[in-house]
Amino acid sequence: MxxxxxxxxxxxxxxxxxxxxxxxxxxxxxxxxxxxxxxxxxxxxxRGEEERGFSHKTSYDSAISNAANIAGCKEELMEVVSVSDLVVSQVISESSEVLVKDGDKTIYCAMRAVVRPKA
Incomplete structure (x- = not known):
């Protein structure tokens, strides 16, 4: 004990x-x-890593499915992270949702990840 x-x-x-x-x-x-x-x-x-949260919001494309819209939002989120001086070494959690406000839809996606500086 x-x-x-x-x-x-x-x-x-x-x-x-x-x-x-x-x-x-x-x-x-x-x-x-x-x-x-x-x-x-x-x-x-x-190891020079840290846990960080990232989020992204994008407009909804009614010509494609919810799954495709969410996948697109996550791709854009990863592009934003890759443009920064960070590299994702592990994704801890991900979430996404379709937000509706005044009849307009937007996609919100977020992730919690372990990142390290680019070499």
């Missing part, structure tokens, strides 16, 4: 920004998950 508390203390001391939310009944599991996230964050920073 002392090793667990030492691991938690080291994790919290070395992490630059960390939020630990412990739910009743999941104390050990949540603590282990937080430790893993902190470890991955430290490893990424040592």
């Amino acid at each position: 002392n090793k667990l508390f030492a691991l938690i203390a080291i994790t919290l001391a070395t992490a630059s920004c960390m939020q630990l939310e412990v739910k009743p009944g999941r104390v050990i599991g949540d603590t282990v998950d937080a430790g893993k996230e902190a470890y991955q964050s430290i490893q990424r920073s040592r």
Whole structure:
């Protein structure tokens, strides 16, 4: 048990920004998950990588399907990232949705990714 508390203390001391939310009944599991996230964050920073969020919005083309519109939005998002001085080494999560406002549709897509500077 002392090793667990030492691991938690080291994790919290070395992490630059960390939020630990412990739910009743999941104390050990949540603590282990937080430790893993902190470890991955430290490893990424040592390799010169960091986790970032990106988003993009584009107009809806009614001549093609929702799936094609979403794929186009994601392609444009990746182009925006590739033009920057960053390279995506891992995509953590992606999301997309069709937004309707005053009868006009737009596509919104977002991703959370691990990036590193271009060599």
